[in-house]
Amino acid sequence: MTAATTPAAPAAPVPPVRDARDGGRARTRAGWARGVRLALLLAFLVVFLIPIYVLLVTSFKPLTEADPSRAWALPEVWTFEPWRVAWEKLAPGIVNSVLLAVPGALISAVLGSMNGYVLARWRFPGADVLFTLLLFGMFIPYQGVMIPLVQLLVKLNEITEAVTGAQGVFYGAIPGLLLAHVVYGIPICTLIFRNYYVTIPEELIEAARVDGAGMLRTYRSVVLPVSGPAFAVVVIWQFTSMWNDFLFAVFLTGPQSWPTTVMLNNIAGAQTVPYSQQMAAALLASIPTMVVYVLLGRFFMRGLMAGALKG
């Protein structure tokens, strides 16, 4: 390395050749270190998987095996009964969650894409300051807006009822929850798209501009066609956070519109529900996001990293 940076230097001194025994010992030590690292990583792997083992094993146990002494044992008789009961109890919540998370993720992605495009490539004076103000919205604890948000949604209910006669459209219903998730998702979605779009070469955009293409035209013909990966990241991110959210749901929805998490919490909080059903319900509630994670983990990771504000 030093030789490469100082080409003028005369022939570099030949590095002393390590004697063979010495090299062998160094190799053994490196091998040992690798072995120890692998062993530690495996130990942590086992610890990380304990909760999953418990969830799976317990969810297949019949009620007759509920005795504490068999808590960690495999079921003697495997049964799907807890899963069947959990599905019956959880199904309405899962339907609500799908109605929330699928359209919510798509709307979020469209908004984020437009905002990110402008903030990265069609900038206006003061864009940096506004962007920072936007980002603060990503970190606020939602408790700080919850009471006014409830009041606003109640007001929207009254207005829609006066205009259309429909009752309870926003507060206590899916559209209200969807509105909240989309609005509070704007900062992170904008951030992900902005960081993606700054990697599009400026010349491409300029070329389109010179050809006389306006903002929307440039977006449609230059930016949108290469946006696939960013859309995947945002859709997955928003789907996961909407599916897993509990705070907004518990404040903004009612029995008819409870999503999966609230229903799961009600099932698990009831003293009378056996562990096997609780754990089957917890697994059932996690299947969609787990499937997304297993199939599209790469994109999920990128969303996570954007949360760390790393471009």
Next chain:
Amino acid sequence: MTRVRRWLPGLLLVMPSLVAIGVFVYGMLGWNFRLAMTDRHDEVSEGFFVGLDNFFSLWSQKPWVISVHHAIVFTAVFVLGALALGWLLAFLMEKGIRGEGTFRAVYLFPMAVSFVATGVVWRWLMNSARDERAVGLNRLFDGLGLDALQWGWFRDQDWGMAAMAIPAIWQISGYVMALFLAGFRGVPEELREAARVDGCAEWQVYRHVVLPLLRPVTLSALIILGHISLKVFDLIVAVSGKQIVTYVPAISMWVAVFDSHDPAKGAAIASYIVLAVSVFVVPYLVWSLRREKRS
């Protein structure tokens, strides 16, 4: 004029989002703060301005003081625990190891699952029953002959919140690992090699070259963990519900709104949570903006 025509369409396109954030974030934070300064202690009264009374009177209420104490213990254990475990996992992996993809996938998957779902199993694992009636980890300790390790977990009067941090560490440390792993891999190999050529032992390379370069990542991780910790809610509801042993500010706010029907008190608690989080986040945002401008 032509310059205005050049950027105006962009501004118009983002306007709806900016207005929405203006109203839903800044407007509502302000609205909440104003409500916190009234005496609207039920849902029908009008509410008169009382200044910061609600903010002061909270401190004479025992549950609030307990919840703040709990939040501090939880934050300390959770932030340090997740930071240490995440760092260790990244350190063990950074030089590359067979099956790295599998390890990473397993350490990270809890991030994809909701706290409510994992809370179900952690409540079982951290069940406080002992000996014959024990399930969960107490039963496991019993079976392994480690009876002395059995304890009340999150029901413990003094250290319950430390137990409550365990599921949170389990859930988040994979993420911290990913952050640190990216940090470790971002250290140019030439720098390490140069230090080795200069005669540094491997631990000195870490001490003097790698660790100093990890500082920005550590700061990011610290901020993210800190702000998650201060607003922790789902996990605690899922593991223990509204019990006073695990009260934190977010739970007190929920109780103030839904059980005591006291909007002004709820708003005051919410304002405190916002304040605590802002102390972390605002300097961080300013710092990262400056750093981005420099690069």
